[in-house]
Amino acid sequence: MATIKERQEVLVEEFEFFDEWMDKYNHIIEMGKSLDALPEEKKNDDLLVQGCQSKVWLHAEKNGENVRFQADADAIIAKGIVAMLIDVFDNQPAKEVAAADLGFLEEIGLKDHLSPTRANGLMSMIKQMKFYALAFAG
Amino acid sequence: MSYDVQAIRQQFPILNQKIHGRPLVYLDNAATAQKPIAVIDAISDYYLNYNANVHRGVHTLSQRATDAMEAVREDVRAHINAAETAEIIFTRGITDSINTIAFGMGALVKKGQNIVITAVEHHSNIVPWQMLCQRTGAELRHLPMNEHGEVVLDGIEEIIDEHTAMVAFNHISNALGTINPVDAILERAQKVGAWTLVDGAQSGPHAKVDVRAWNVDFFTLSSHKMYGPTGLGVLYGKRERLEALPPYQGGGEMIATVTLEESTYAGLPHKFEAGTPHIEGIIGFGAALKYINEVGIEAIAAHEKELLEYATQECSEIEGFRVIGDAKNKASVLSFVVDGTHPYDLGVLLDQQGVAVRTGQHCTQPIMDAFCIDGTARASFAMYNTKEEIDLFKAALEKAVTMLR
Structure with missing residues (x-):
């Protein structure tokens, strides 16, 4: 199974294909559309990621040594971004998720591209995922 | 004298720039207006x-x-x-x-x-x-x-x-x-x-x-x-x-x-x-x-009214476009949602195409609650906006909606 690092490399390659940000956004939107929606009953306020402009729900559960993530968002770009993170982190060892370095966000250019409030939202998602991972690894 | 919007635009140097490679269309005037050279x-x-x-x-x-x-x-x-x-x-x-x-x-x-x-x-x-x-x-x-x-x-x-x-x-x-x-x-x-x-x-x-x-x-x-x-x-x-x-x-x-x-x-x-x-x-x-x-506040208001009517009419052609707040007496603000899209997503994709609008609740949460929506996208017009800009806005909005649906 691909490691966190390998999964990031795949994403970077995918995005290298696009020169224009409109096309990159289109790809993010498509990833958002393909992410399985959370069932309505799971979209409760306890799962909301604090610090996002739009509503982002993040659900995590332990799977042996690994951690499984599910997420949803009311805005599709936010959903696409969380889908990328799930792509990298889902079903990976909790320990590695907690310690992971997410260099791909810089390589894709997403970190620099987002407005400060949106970048904060992205950081909040990552923090929340790592927080779950840390809890499960402990 | 007729209203010379091009002469007015020359007094606002900030408008003459490109955002993400597209000409800036600034439609966030209800948040803050741009400043003329005189200021x-x-x-x-x-x-x-x-x-x-x-x-x-x-x-x-x-x-x-x-x-x-x-x-x-x-x-x-x-x-x-x-x-x-x-x-x-x-x-x-x-x-x-x-x-x-x-x-x-x-x-x-x-x-x-x-x-x-x-x-x-x-x-x-x-x-x-x-x-x-x-x-x-x-x-x-x-x-x-x-x-x-x-x-x-x-x-x-x-x-x-x-x-x-x-x-x-x-x-x-x-x-x-x-x-x-x-x-x-x-x-x-x-x-x-x-x-x-x-x-x-x-x-x-x-x-x-x-x-x-x-x-x-x-x-x-x-x-x-x-x-x-x-x-x-x-x-x-x-x-x-x-x-x-x-x-x-x-x-x-x-x-x-x-x-x-x-x-x-x-x-x-x-x-x-x-x-x-x-x-x-x-x-x-x-x-x-x-x-x-100097420009004349009545002349400005008349120009903006024309823009608001034009924008409302043009954008209403987009499927699922809904104006939020269609009062008989309205000034210069087009607050809207498009069914099947989120205002934040519209805001990002419009910005990518050079169009600046406001998205969210506009510091008016009780109004959004009353309309049962989380927020709107809002285009708001000023003395320097043009019909050509509204055409660009409409085209950008259509493209955003196509991508999001």
Whole structure:
């Protein structure tokens, strides 16, 4: 199974294909559309990621040594971004998720591209995922 | 003379740039308007030639700065037809203006009285009154709105009654663009002897207001929405009302005498202007007012009305496009949702195509709750916008919607 690092490399390659940000956004939107929606009953306020402009729900559960993530968002770009993170982190060892370095966000250019409030939202998602991972690894 | 929008655009150098490789289409004017060269030059001139603190220096530069600042106070007085310059207070903005009144009224309002606002207020005209009611035990009431985003006057006689201490409402809603029935609300408030405040945040750049014709007690303006600098507001108050209120903040400029034990306060307007004022802002605002009056506020309003009608008609062709707030009387704001899309996503994709709009709740959460939506995208128009820009906006919106669905 691909490691966190390998999964990031795949994403970077995918995005290298696009020169224009409109096309990159289109790809993010498509990833958002393909992410399985959370069932309505799971979209409760306890799962909301604090610090996002739009509503982002993040659900995590332990799977042996690994951690499984599910997420949803009311805005599709936010959903696409969380889908990328799930792509990298889902079903990976909790320990590695907690310690992971997410260099791909810089390589894709997403970190620099987002407005400060949106970048904060992205950081909040990552923090929340790592927080779950840390809890499960402990 | 016909309205020469291209000549106006040349006075706004910021508009001539590309965003993400596309020409900038700036449609976030209800948040803040761009500044003409005249304003930028006035601020530069102040710092290049006569920067000094005001009111207390005997030296020449201080005199020049004071004269320039006080000349603007007179310009503002004339612009809104106030009786005297002492009734024109410079504040940090509308939020500061409203807090000044709401704080001061804490000394006057008693339990058993009520404060009345409307359902279409900005948070800045809600929260200060909630705080006043918490401090005094007074009740906060509101005039409701209908599904068009219009304030409903049925029942106004029960809501505004003989116990009403203050009726505070905006002239034009920032989130919806609704022009409120100012005369009818003021008439009822004045009949029961309530104090009145009209928030002119959104009307300042689009409508000429005569405070004495309205016979309103307080009126507020925001410089930065009127093509002037940020960080500056105006609070107009009738002399007898301002004199009845205690000062909001203590410090320099607002005192007559100070000992270590007690102080006496300066007269109007200085009583409400603690600390060094926003001198360059005031001077810049003077240039903005002059510019608005040169172009002509009626001509600006007519141009914007044409843009609003054109944009509403064009965008309505997009499937699922819904205007939020379709009041009969509207100014310059097109707040909308598109079914199957989220306003934040629209905002991002419009920005990628050079179009600047506002997305979210516009500091008006109660309005969004009433329409059962999380927020809207809002295009708002100013004197320099063009029909060609609306065509670009529409095309960008169509592309965004196609991507998102």
